[in-house]
Amino acid sequence: ERAYRVVASRIGNDTGLYVLMFKDQSEARRIDRMRADFIANASHELRTPLASVAGFIETLRGPARDDAKARENFLQIMQNQTQRMARLIDDLLSLSRLEMKPYQKPNAQLDVVALVKGVIEPMRHIARENGVEIVSELGDAPLLVAGHSDELVQVFENLLENACKYGSSGERILVSADQASPMDEVRVRVQDFGPGIPEEHIPRITERFYRVDVETSRTQKGTGLGLSIVKHILTRHDARLSVKSAPGEGATFVVHFPPVPPSGTGAESA
Numbered sequence: 001e002r003a004y005r006v007v008a009s010r011i012g013n014d015t016g017l018y019v020l021m022f023k024d025q026s027e028a029r030r031i032d033r034m035r036a037d038f039i040a041n042a043s044h045e046l047r048t049p050l051a052s053v054a055g056f057i058e059t060l061r062g063p064a065r066d067d068a069k070a071r072e073n074f075l076q077i078m079q080n081q082t083q084r085m086a087r088l089i090d091d092l093l094s095l096s097r098l099e100m101k102p103y104q105k106p107n108a109q110l111d112v113v114a115l116v117k118g119v120i121e122p123m124r125h126i127a128r129e130n131g132v133e134i135v136s137e138l139g140d141a142p143l144l145v146a147g148h149s150d151e152l153v154q155v156f157e158n159l160l161e162n163a164c165k166y167g168s169s170g171e172r173i174l175v176s177a178d179q180a181s182p183m184d185e186v187r188v189r190v191q192d193f194g195p196g197i198p199e200e201h202i203p204r205i206t207e208r209f210y211r212v213d214v215e216t217s218r219t220q221k222g223t224g225l226g227l228s229i230v231k232h233i234l235t236r237h238d239a240r241l242s243v244k245s246a247p248g249e250g251a252t253f254v255v256h257f258p259p260v261p262p263s264g265t266g267a268e269s270a
């Protein structure tokens with residue numbers, strides 16, 4: 001549906017003639033609607049754990065007051081719920097920080113192989129806790145991309161965290177990178193061998209708050225914001241995410257970076 005704003009301006013003082021301009025408002029409306037949806041979703045996601053904590057406080061004051069075992073159980077649930085709220089707020093802050101920052105094309109070149117290796121090391125213990133091992137097939141050759149390192153660190157943290165969470169029955173997570181020639185894109189791959197993602201859900205997993213409604217999502221901690229943050233950051237980098245997956249065969253997330261012009265032939269040096 002399209003929406004227009006009509007602007008009328010008079011031609012001269014006494015000609016009685018007007019120029020009418022129709023300004024397309026559809027995009028502005030769409031963004032307003034998205035923002036409203038987002039706030040509604042975020043509030044709902046915060047309200048659910050909050051309501052649960054409030055309910056347990058009531059119970060602890062009343063029926064469970066003298067039941068030490070129930071008390072311990074309820075306190076544990078309350079702690080989990082507050083952690084969930086904290087995660088949600090962290091993700092919301094990341095998203096809003098990204099949206100506030102004016103779009104700046106990254107100029108700095110960085111070695112994405114070294115960057116991903118730096119992300120893998122501290123993740124190894126999370127992987128082990130989930131019963132998986134991260135296997136790096138990254139090699140030693142640097143691969144240059146244009147990027148903001150703190151943002152790209154977040155991209156690979158989120159992808160690896162998901163592989164650990166959802167791929168945990170698969171024992172291994174493979175991380176690799178390649179570039180066919182300096183004129184080709186740089187690809188970084190995170191592959192797990194977990195339950196995978198049903199095809200019909202793949203186009204939607206980068207939407208805010210979208211979680212695939214299977215057992216794995218329900219039992220794993222998450223906000224449904226991780227991949228939307230990834231997509232947001234990659235768009236700012238002129239990079240993109242592709243996903244290959246079939247149920248039972250794991251999931252492969254590939255980040256595609258555009259090639260950087262070889263030094264000395266860039267526009268600045270012309």
Ligand code: ADP
Pocket residue numbers: 158162163166167192194195196197205206210211212213217221222223224225226227228250251
């Ligand atoms: P979160 O992990 O916080 O739920 P994400 O935005 O990171 O949110 O992911 C969205 C959904 O995509 C997840 O809830 C999960 O259902 C699905 N998903 C993401 N990564 C994987 C993966 N490696 N294997 C299977 N499903 C995945």
